[in-house]
């Protein structure tokens with residue numbers, strides 16, 4: 001049996017400010033790995049009591065929409081994870097700033113939002129961790145980019161790393177690289193799912209039942225990722241081993257090349273990064 005390495009327990013109360021897909025993915029991943037007691041997690045959203053009830057019953061976490069309780073949770077939590085959409089972030093940060101004391105750690109998962117903008121909107125030089133996780137965190141297979149503001153001390157760095165290491169791989173990077181990382185691993189699952197949608201559709205059009213087409217596609221993607229991971233071989237070398245000269249794979253790859261597959265994927269990653277920067281600039285404009 002394959003045992004996952006022990007992950008340090010997280011002893012801090014953590015407030016998730018925003019209780020959508022990404023917050024849930026991290027919470028689900030942490031709880032599944034038993035790295036935090038569910039009672040230490042509080043989830044807040046803007047208005048949906050139904051959503052909070054769902055999260056409370058699914059994970060045993062705390063969740064509230066009552067304004068005084070929300071304020072109290074934000075005022076006292078040693079760790080606050082910002083997990084709302086970029087369009088909601090400026091207002092949330094302006095509300096949060098006056099509630100914070102200097103030692104509270106703010107971890108953002110918000111695409112594009114820079115540390116400088118966060119500190120400006122908060123109005124305090126708060127210790128900030130800018131991260132870019134992905135939704136595979138929910139099954140412990142996330143990939144998270146992390147950058148620290150200079151105010152983040154050693155203990156807080158460890159806390160942030162413990163949270164994201166509990167739900168997958170982490171990469172500490174310069175903040176300037178965060179948009180590129182978003183294009184690869186933050187949004188990347190969506191490109192793979194899109195490819196899978198197309199493969200499943202092709203199977204169905206070729207006469208396979210939906211379920212078989214789906215299972216074969218899933219196993220193929222899983223197997224390919226594992227092959228790269230376990231053999232340590234480059235994807236290009238593994239591809240060559242599938243591609244017999246003048247065979248069926250070569251014929252398929254030629255079609256992908258005619259569609260400029262390689263450059264199209266790179267263009268998609270670049271556009272993702274550019275869009276993240278645009279969202280970041282829109283938030284930076286809120287400082288004026």
Ligand SMILES: NC(=O)C1=CN([C@@H]2O[C@H](COP(=O)(O)OP(=O)(O)OC[C@H]3O[C@@H](n4cnc5c(N)ncnc54)[C@H](O)[C@@H]3O)[C@@H](O)[C@H]2O)C=CC1
Nearest residue numbers: 018019020021022045046083084085086088092109110111
């Ligand atoms: N979904 C993904 O794959 C990833 C998302 N992200 C980032 O995570 C953030 C959240 O994305 P999703 O979870 O997909 O969005 P979502 O729409 O599923 O969730 C957003 C949540 O924020 C809450 N919210 C909005 N304004 C609020 C406020 N003022 N106070 C409290 N709660 C508030 C909403 O009620 C909702 O629960 C985004 O900034 C996105 O850039 C980062 C990596 C991957």
Ligand SMILES: O=C(O)[C@@H]1CCC=N1
Nearest residue numbers: 110111182186187188
């Ligand atoms: O689409 C988005 O903006 C977010 C950021 C990375 C994944 N989802």
